[in-house]
Amino acid sequence: MSKIRAAVVGLGYWGPNLARNVSQASADYELVGLCDKDEKRLGRIGELYPQTKRYTDVDALLREGKPDLVCIATPVGAHHPLAKAALEAGAHVLCEKPLAATVAEAAELVELAHKKDRRLFVDHTFAYTGAVRAIRKAYVDRALGDLFYVDSVRINLGLFQPDVDVIWDLAPHDLSILSYVIGRRVVSVKATGSSHNPRGFADVAYLTVEYEGGLQAHLHLSWLSPVKVRRMIFSGTNSSLIYDDLEASEKLKIYDHGVTFDVADVEARKQVLVNYRRGDMRAPALDNREALTTELKDIAAALRGGPLPPAMGEDGLEVVRVLEAAGASLAKDGARITIS
Ligand SMILES: NC(=O)c1ccc[n+]([C@@H]2O[C@H](COP(=O)([O-])OP(=O)(O)OC[C@H]3O[C@@H](n4cnc5c(N)ncnc54)[C@H](O)[C@@H]3O)[C@@H](O)[C@H]2O)c1
Structure with missing residues (x-):
């Protein structure tokens, strides 16, 4: 061919x-x-x-x-x-x-x-990394169970972009990872942030993103952090995982830790007993190929009639919808903006 x-x-x-x-x-x-x-x-x-x-x-x-x-x-x-x-x-x-x-x-x-x-x-580069593909597998196979929440910190010093704020620069990574992993659409977004640069763009921002089914993800984004952090927590009923993209060898750690709630007396809801479970941690072996290598391979296969890769125009459009809604929320000091 x-x-x-x-x-x-x-x-x-x-x-x-x-x-x-x-x-x-x-x-x-x-x-x-x-x-x-x-x-x-x-x-x-x-x-x-x-x-x-x-x-x-x-x-x-x-x-x-x-x-x-x-x-x-x-x-x-x-x-x-x-x-x-x-x-x-x-x-x-x-x-x-x-x-x-x-x-x-x-x-x-x-x-x-x-x-x-x-x-x-x-x-959406991260959808082609071994780590994010392993997170998706852990979610789809129910190793994580039902998700309680997702928390992400994506901060470092710069790079200040010429034409977009920190939300448009960094949030596409989290939003595309989440959409690939959980396959749900965003229902609403709230964004607050602040600007410390002469152009007036937000360079620090906090987003609360609500997905179908009520799942909340919290994203902390910054160009003004002295240290670089790229860490996501997926907390689930069966296990929880921490994805640290800066870790050289153990980017993903899956913890058999969690809580279950026993309702001792349904009439008196204050009587809920919390059972804490502390088990093992495992760091699965990951495909370490460069994401763009996998991505170009998947794209070549798609252009030759194979399956479509995970990030098509429609996925890009969904991310832009959330970014635009986040901008509207930022302008209204964190108001909840729904996405239809
Ligand atoms: N996928 C990722 O992980 C990732 C990482 C970094 C940047 N990006 C994205 O890549 C894009 C570029 O970011 P960057 O940091 O490389 O920017 P950059 O400013 O370093 O480079 C952009 C280049 O585009 C050229 N350019 C601008 N308009 C042009 C035009 N009309 N025709 C031809 N050339 C033109 C500029 O001269 C410049 O060399 C952005 O959309 C950014 O969000 C993605």
Whole structure:
């Protein structure tokens, strides 16, 4: 089967990772184009791929390079026009998170992909990691049981983004992990936060996200923490787990700890007895492949008629819905915003 002709647009911090992975996946892909409007960056990354054509303008890339797949890794504001141009030109698209800057833009891209019969993939990178796939398995197999709550801390010093606040930058990771793991939709969101930078964007934020079935997730997001923390807790009736993405070897620890409640007297609800269970902890072996390697493999399989990967345009749209609602809540000092 012929190789997928792929191009990467946006070669700042993240785009070079896409270019490297496309280039390494040479059984499935041919890197046919690199594009950045900044000539210096284009030159610096382009030097690593001397066989690949370079473009400063996406229209020239689409016209001359005729890629089958366009990977977009520009700031969020440029996602919609670039993805739209690529879909209009008949290419499939892999777009960075978040899919677009507004719900209207994201919905338009999803619709356009359907209309053009093209695939719109969203780079929800964590859905392709061994750790998050293992969490999903623990949830689906009921090793966790019913979830009490999910708590996430995603904080570090920077990187301040030029066009979005800390919620739009970091929450897509938590929201996409949760949607992949539990497969439920968000019902409402409350967001509070504060800004300590001259642009006035929130750089510290706290989100309470309510899912179907009443599950609550609490997300702490910050660009102003002296230390980096990437930790999620999934607390369940059967067991609980801690996912620490910064741990080198034991990213996932599953604790056979928990509580059960015995209602001694149903009439007198104060008589509830709490039984604490403290059992073993195990750290399952994980697939340690780089997420983008798995992701590009899954995308190649999908483009050849295989199953669709976990992060399609519709999933990207759902995340953007929550982000937009979080922005509305932030503006109303934490008011509960429902998502229809
Ligand atoms: N999946 C992940 O884990 C992950 C990690 C980091 C960033 N990202 C996402 O990747 C995207 C890019 O982030 P970044 O930190 O690499 O940004 P960046 O600012 O470092 O790089 C963006 C690049 O895009 C180029 N660019 C902008 N508009 C363009 C256009 N119209 N045509 C061609 N090139 C254009 C810029 O010149 C720049 O080189 C963002 O959407 C971000 O959310 C994802």
